[in-house]
Amino acid sequence: MAEQLGLQQAHVHRLAASGSLPSSKSPGGLLRFRRDDIELLRTLTPDDPHEGPSLDQLVQVALAGDVDTITSILVDGARRDGAVAPVLERVVVPLMHETGDRWMRGALSVAQEHVITNVVTEALVLVRRELHTDMHHGLAAALSCGGDEHELGARMAQVCLEVSGFRCIHLGRGLGSDELIAWCAKSSPDVLTCSIPITTDPRRVALDVIAVAASTAAHTRILLGGAGASKLTGVHERVDVLHSLRELEAAVRCIPLP
């Protein structure tokens, strides 16, 4: 069925293995999925790359400090797709990667990189406000692991969770595992997402995540993602590594309502 709906089998199986897509087994051992869940996934994986501004236009808009235009591109895209992750991956991620590449080549100054980052950060706050939903699926938290300054991954995860109906606290960056464990004990989140930037030492993060997984309440779903997370496998039985914001949005939308 996944293939009929235009989804890659490996993508669907990875989601099922991580528990992000509810599945059952047929008597013959084949994986079975509910049609509604697969259709939701397809919404989050549009095959039509909508016409939009070019990467260069996005860079120019952001360099001009035009938060409103970036916000409208994101809000319009999310409304059209019925999900926010696709437009974040189509617009914000390439914009930030391009910014990094231009900075490396000396085509953008550090000040210009900061302007773009700040415009995107502000736009993400406004997007959350615009796409606010009254659903209350539960409490979530998003944080950046590893202690460096890269935190847009956590902010994008926060947007995905809020658009999916969770109240999501942004815990920022540089939080030690003891602090995080104490926060989780007090707040009892339903979902904890950790964004791991490419610059982060995955072994250090793995140790922190294991400590958190061993100490948080059993109902807390722990999800890792980000460019640095791809280096992490089999961290802990309670921890799922997701490969994209689309997977995150699909996974949290499949969490049963309280």
Ligand code: B12
């Ligand atoms: C903005 C930026 C900064 C800003 C960060 C500000 C902020 N508030 O975040 C500032 C200026 C502070 C900065 C500093 C540095 N930076 Co910098 N930075 C970037 C830049 C341009 C964008 C980062 C970003 O937001 N990317 C967007 C993210 C979110 O994309 P992503 O990580 O690929 O995530 C994707 C997925 O992984 C997923 N995802 C992310 N999180 C999560 C979470 C979950 C749960 C899920 C499911 C998915 C998910 O979402 C995205 C969609 O696919 C990148 C370029 C790049 N290629 O990313 C460089 C980059 C990361 N920086 C780099 C470097 C080297 C540095 C510095 C060391 C530079 C220096 N010499 O000082 C310092 C580090 C300082 C420090 N102590 O932290 C290098 C890293 C190289 C490497 N391979 O290690 C990069 C790649 C630039 C480059 N081309 O070389 N940086």
